[in-house]
Amino acid sequence: MLDLSVELFGIKFKNPVWVASGTFGYGLEAREIYDLSKLGAVVTKGISLKPRLGNETPRIVETPCGMLNSIGLQNPGVEAFLREIYPEMEKIDTHFIVNVFGETEEEYVEVCVNLESAKKVVAYELNVSCPNVKKGGIVFGHDPKILGNLVESIKKRIKKPLLVKLSPNVTDIVEFAKVCVDAGADGIVLINTLLGMKIDLKREKPDLATFTGGLSGPAILPIAVRMIYQVYDALGDKVPIIGVGGITTHEDALEHIYAGASAVQVGTANFYDPYAPLKVIDGIKAFLKERGYGSFKEIIGKAHQVC
Numbered sequence: 274m275l276d277l278s279v280e281l282f283g284i285k286f287k288n289p290v291w292v293a294s295g296t297f298g299y300g301l302e303a304r305e306i307y308d309l310s311k312l313g314a315v316v317t318k319g320i321s322l323k324p325r326l327g328n329e330t331p332r333i334v335e336t337p338c339g340m341l342n343s344i345g346l347q348n349p350g351v352e353a354f355l356r357e358i359y360p361e362m363e364k365i366d367t368h369f370i371v372n373v374f375g376e377t378e379e380e381y382v383e384v385c386v387n388l389e390s391a392k393k394v395v396a397y398e399l400n401v402s403c404p405n406v407k408k409g410g411i412v413f414g415h416d417p418k419i420l421g422n423l424v425e426s427i428k429k430r431i432k433k434p435l436l437v438k439l440s441p442n443v444t445d446i447v448e449f450a451k452v453c454v455d456a457g458a459d460g461i462v463l464i465n466t467l468l469g470m471k472i473d474l475k476r477e478k479p480d481l482a483t484f485t486g487g488l489s490g491p492a493i494l495p496i497a498v499r500m501i502y503q504v505y506d507a508l509g510d511k512v513p514i515i516g517v518g519g520i521t522t523h524e525d526a527l528e529h530i531y532a533g534a535s536a537v538q539v540g541t542a543n544f545y546d547p548y549a550p551l552k553v554i555d556g557i558k559a560f561l562k563e564r565g566y567g568s569f570k571e572i573i574g575k576a577h578q579v580c
């Protein structure tokens with residue numbers, strides 16, 4: 274039997290294919306479409322301390338081979354999440370990872386602490402592409418010192434594994450990955466969206482109400498693969514890397530894995546094909562079988578052996 278299972282930060286995942294934050298809600302709608310126990314894990318929409326309404330519309334626009342979004346991290350806040358959404362998640366037979374963000378270090382810490390008793394939540398994924406209001410609005414994930422302090426402060430207060438999802442909008446991704454690992458992160462997630470803009474020539478102004486937004490979809494695949502490769506090259510298997518960015522097919526996922534990812538997340542593809550993650554799982558299986566591999570772990574970082 275071909276083994277797709279993988280143990281990461283002390284947790285066993287039945288396969289390495291997860292769904293990405295913000296592209297799958299909390300899994301509650303999708304459970305009507307297929308059996309979510311087929312997924313390795315569901316990463317939830319970002320959760321903050323207080324509820325957020327998100328940005329003004331338009332907040333989504335299609336671009337060549339991708340899309341821009343500026344949803345603005347709309348969510349009900351951690352208390353309502355635990356009261357109204359979490360009980361439903363408990364009925365679903367897969368691991369949940371909660372994506373967490375805040376406007377201050379204290380907010381991040383408080384959200385994670387609130388989630389500690391939620392058994393179904395196996396780990397946290399920090400979205401650090403948010404402005405720090407106490408530090409003049411600089412994005413947490415764009416300043417190594419602020420990022421390191423954030424990770425350290427959260428790690429002191431939690432027992433569950435902490436993954437940090439890095440912003441790709443930096444010059445040297447390796448520097449930021451190293452800072453997180455030194456501060457105690459249990460895994461690095463690469464990558465969040467890239468900052469972009471589209472101009473609506475009819476209205477003669479930017480399409481998005483916020484002008485700029487996060488670029489995702491196939492357009493960013495080579496950037497994600499490059500960043501995973503660089504971080505794996507520098508850090509090896511010190512902590513697992515979770516790949517996300519531009520994955521539509523199993524070949525895309527395999528690129529992430531060959532570059533060094535121990536698991537992958539499917540994001541934007543869910544919007545146009547909700548079955549994409551299942552097709553990726555089947556495709557990886559078929560690929561391994563065809564090439565004579567006994568387990569998925571044999572190909573993690575394999576592109577590095579031939580260079």
Ligand SMILES: Cc1cc2nc3c(=O)[nH]c(=O)nc-3n(C[C@H](O)[C@H](O)[C@H](O)COP(=O)(O)O)c2cc1C
Binds near residue numbers: 293294295346399489
């Ligand atoms: C509509 C939308 C909402 C998103 N919301 C979040 C979020 O709340 N937190 C987060 O860390 N990433 C969020 N992301 C980023 C994705 O999880 C993922 O990192 C990114 O889209 C790249 O993967 P993809 O090309 O497969 O979509 C969002 C992306 C999209 C398209």
